[in-house]
Amino acid sequence: MDTLPPPAAPPEPSGSPCHGGRETFDAAARAAGKTEVMDQLMKDYPRGPHDQPQSMCPAFGSLRVGLRMRRVATILSGSACCVYGLTFTSHFYGAKRTVGYVPFNSETLVTGKLFEDIRDAVHETAKPEDYDAVIITNLCVPTASGVPLDLLPKEINGVRIIGIDVPGFGVPTHAEAKDVLTGAMLRYARNEIEKGPVARPRNYKEARNVCLIGELFPADPVGIGQILAPMGLSAGAQAPCREWRDLYSALDSVAVAALHPFYTASVREFRAAGRNIVGSGPVGVEGTDAWIDAIGKAAGASESERAAARQAVLPAIRGVLAANPIKARITVSGYEGSELLVARLLIEAGAEVPYVGTACPRTEWSDPDREWLLARGCHVQYRASLEQDLAAMLEVKPDLAIGTTPLVQKAKELGWPALYFTNMISARPLFSIAGAASMAGIVAAQTKGRERFGRMVSFFEGVGTPDAAGYGFTEKPVDPPGFRDRQRKLRAAKAKSEEAVGT
Numbered sequence: 250m251d252t253l254p255p256p257a258a259p260p261e262p263s264g265s266p267c268h269g270g271r272e273t274f275d276a277a278a279r280a281a282g283k284t285e286v287m288d289q290l291m292k293d294y295p296r297g298p299h300d301q302p303q304s305m306c307p308a309f310g311s312l313r314v315g316l317r318m319r320r321v322a323t324i325l326s327g328s329a330c331c332v333y334g335l336t337f338t339s340h341f342y343g344a345k346r347t348v349g350y351v352p353f354n355s356e357t358l359v360t361g362k363l364f365e366d367i368r369d370a371v372h373e374t375a376k377p378e379d380y381d382a383v384i385i386t387n388l389c390v391p392t393a394s395g396v397p398l399d400l401l402p403k404e405i406n407g408v409r410i411i412g413i414d415v416p417g418f419g420v421p422t423h424a425e426a427k428d429v430l431t432g433a434m435l436r437y438a439r440n441e442i443e444k445g446p447v448a449r450p451r452n453y454k455e456a457r458n459v460c461l462i463g464e465l466f467p468a469d470p471v472g473i474g475q476i477l478a479p480m481g482l483s484a485g486a487q488a489p490c491r492e493w494r495d496l497y498s499a500l501d502s503v504a505v506a507a508l509h510p511f512y513t514a515s516v517r518e519f520r521a522a523g524r525n526i527v528g529s530g531p532v533g534v535e536g537t538d539a540w541i542d543a544i545g546k547a548a549g550a551s552e553s554e555r556a557a558a559r560q561a562v563l564p565a566i567r568g569v570l571a572a573n574p575i576k577a578r579i580t581v582s583g584y585e586g587s588e589l590l591v592a593r594l595l596i597e598a599g600a601e602v603p604y605v606g607t608a609c610p611r612t613e614w615s616d617p618d619r620e621w622l623l624a625r626g627c628h629v630q631y632r633a634s635l636e637q638d639l640a641a642m643l644e645v646k647p648d649l650a651i652g653t654t655p656l657v658q659k660a661k662e663l664g665w666p667a668l669y670f671t672n673m674i675s676a677r678p679l680f681s682i683a684g685a686a687s688m689a690g691i692v693a694a695q696t697k698g699r700e701r702f703g704r705m706v707s708f709f710e711g712v713g714t715p716d717a718a719g720y721g722f723t724e725k726p727v728d729p730p731g732f733r734d735r736q737r738k739l740r741a742a743k744a745k746s747e748e749a750v751g752t
């Protein structure tokens with residue numbers, strides 16, 4: 250594959266975050282007693298070049314993890330607009346569960362009454378016949394105001410109470426917010442295990458289980474189980490878990506596969522439980538080969554067992570990739586954390602991938618993928634901003650752009666085929682034989698559409714673009730005389746008066 254130079258330096262990100270300013274809120278949180286929380290968030294989720302969120306509110310990640318668990322109640326404490334957006338999004342994604350809310354106003358926030366209201370809500374919700382755990386989440390304003398969730402009781406009538414701070418000015422992406430809650434629950438479960446016997450997980454198998462970290466497509470654990478079987482291993486509980494008892498099962502694994510590489514707090518708990526962590530994942534031939542070796546060694550599998558595992562899947566993966574070659578130049582960007590793995594698989598299938606951007610940070614668990622991609626001329630951008638992803642796409646001019654909604658929108662405006670990462674790529678198997686087969690199909694279908702996209706762009710040329718947009722006009726609308734000039738002068742006067750106040 251030809252190697253392209255790395256994309257030119259991208260423009261600075263524009264716009265301001267919804268929480269009104271990271272520095273201001275961070276300072277407020279520290280002044281209100283949250284220094285330890287903010288320091289830990291900074292350490293676990295190092296910041297990037299841009300002020301997040303550029304996509305959805307990060308707290309959606311932890312909210313979703315809680316909502317997907319059986320017998321777990323979820324309560325939010327935050328501004329009404331944030332809670333509305335988060336609740337709306339969770340139901341849009343099919344939560345079918347109640348999202349609890351403790352509202353506040355300036356008075357309850359300042360007097361500390363909000364904390365009392367939260368405590369009352371937690372007591373009211375913590376019914377053992379309904380729940381194993383209650384999760385209460387501080388969003389931006391309560392975190393910045395220092396609402397002390399750590400002072401809540403740890404348990405009420407046998408129901409675990411878990412308070413977490415997930416501020417947008419401390420957790421850069423919704424992916425990492427999943428880790429905030431998963432790590433907090435693993436810590437709680439680990440402490441329970443250390444104190445004595447715990448409940449037996451519902452589907453517990455007496456086997457040498459490997460815990461899989463990451464929200465995976467349902468077929469993926471099955472495919473990974475096939476890889477593990479010849480080594481006497483099984484695909485065990487996944488983290489994030491679906492039920493409280495699964496946390497015990499996850500901690501009981503013989504090894505842990507950090508398939509999604511941004512679960513820093515969760516890995517800390519697994520390490521505290523003495524578990525070996527393995528990065529990367531079984532994608533393509535080379536990726537699967539290396540992963541079998543790493544996970545086999547971490548779980549104590551012998552050389553012959555690892556060879557048997559290779560023999561069981563590698564010829565089939567090789568065959569599938571050879572039968573479905575991808576001949577296209579592709580850029581990959583997203584915020585799911587699996588972007589590097591997707592790029593690896595595409596390259597192994599024959600694609601040219603000059604750029605991969607991920608909103609997630611660099612961690613040691615994606616290092617094998619990063620090194621493999623760099624060796625093949627791919628520019629890897631951690632903490633990529635939308636501006637960087639767009640700049641790379643415009644420079645590379647790919648046959649297919651895989652990315653986030655605004656990137657896909659831009660590509661389609663240009664008449665370039667594009668795929669939305671979250672809905673189209675994450676909603677498919679990625680690992681082992683099934684992953685190799687599924688990726689080729691969707692890429693081939695999309696890249697064939699380039700010529701059609703080009704025709705559509707020329708057909709609709711000029712329609713719906715700013716000045717001519719809208720319905721009900723027989724000809725291009727005309728501005729009222731002098732309108733733009735007056736607005737320009739008003740803006741200039743406003744800017745000048747603000748400048749005067751500042752000096």
Ligand code: SF4
Pocket residue numbers: 267268269302306307308327328331334388389390416417418
């Ligand atoms: S909680 Fe913070 S980051 Fe999330 S929507 Fe509200 S202000 Fe924005």
